[in-house]
Amino acid sequence: MKNMKSKLLIFSTLVLVIALVLGISGCKKEEEKTTLIMGTEASFPPFEFTDENNEPIGFDVDLARAVAEEMGLELEVRDQPFDGLIGALQANQIDIVAAGMTITPERQETVAFSNPYYNAKQSVIVRAGENLVTSMEDLANLNIAVQMGTTGAAKAEEIKGTADDTSLKQYEKVNEAFMELTNGRVDAIIIDVPVGASYMKQFEGLEVVEAIDFEDEQFGIAVRKDNEELLNDVNTALDNIMSSGKYDELIQKWFGQ
Incomplete structure (x- = not known):
């Protein structure tokens, strides 16, 4: 009887250890983020609009892609109504909003903004x-x-x-x-x-x-208020993009300035 109990105890312990290992492994996979999800409304040229293949393009798209590259990530763009972008951000459906969005006190009550990237x-x-x-x-x-x-x-x-x-x-x-x-x-x-x-x-x-x-007005990239790490990463990326000359290239490409 004691031998049976010992076997059951050992078996239960092994199951618990395996579950913990799988759980830790799963957490690591979740932490290994590979994509930055951008929300936008693609009828706002030259900041965001769609090409002949219905793919989002524009200044904001290129800028967000450069930000993602600085962070070692791929960019995924999701096109949706402008007045629903902040809600999608708060619901964790997207990581950032890059949509010609003006930094305003009202919006700052619900989201955090990057340093300004465009004067409008x-x-x-x-x-x-x-x-x-x-x-x-x-x-x-x-x-x-x-x-x-x-x-x-x-x-x-x-x-x-x-x-x-x-x-x-x-x-x-x-x-x-x-x-x-x-x-x-x-x-x-x-x-x-x-x-x-x-x-x-x-x-x-x-x-x-x-x-x-x-x-x-000034445009900024919006992130969730509780995601200070992402906000810092976005600001660092923007600083690098502006100091490297990449920002000026995008301005010339989309605005001819």
């Missing part, structure tokens, strides 16, 4: 020759189109608050707003300067309202 500014685009807009006040009584969840949308909401009859139309993709403008269903679009310039090459008969000037 909003613009107002209208149909050429109509002279509907010459000042910020004019926008209050017009139909304004924006992309959901953007700082352009936040600015339009501020303007909307100055007049009861303002109509604010929010779209998931920027190209939808431009189609509505060219078709006469909205009067103006508030959009980042480079993005507006890119779409104006596709949609004819539009112009920028030069008389309206917005404050400067």
Whole structure:
């Protein structure tokens, strides 16, 4: 009887040891991360858009890939609605957001941002020759189109608050707003300067309202607030990319500057 108990004890001990070894091995495999998952919304050229094969390309994609390479990782890009990117980040579905996302106090309450990597500014685009807009006040009584969840949308909401009859139309993709403008269903679009310039090459008969000037904004790469290690790695990678000249190459490639 004692011999049987001893055998059972030895067997149980072996099973426990094997389970612990497999568990440790599994943890190591999980720790050996090989891919950096980037969330973006690919209708925001030249920062992110899709090529003829429907693959995401653009300045943010190339920059994030360079960041991943600095970290010894491959980059995986996931295209999804802009206003859902922070939620996807918080749900651990993606590792970073690189999507022409402006660093704002409101967003900093829920995510952490890298050091700024691009200085941006909003613009107002209208149909050429109509002279509907010459000042910020004019926008209050017009139909304004924006992309959901953007700082352009936040600015339009501020303007909307100055007049009861303002109509604010929010779209998931920027190209939808431009189609509505060219078709006469909205009067103006508030959009980042480079993005507006890119779409104006596709949609004819539009112009920028030069008389309206917005404050400067800065884009950053967003990570989860509790992932300080990744934030530090991203910032180190950005520093290396900027000091090596790679950043200037990407600026020249995508903006011609």
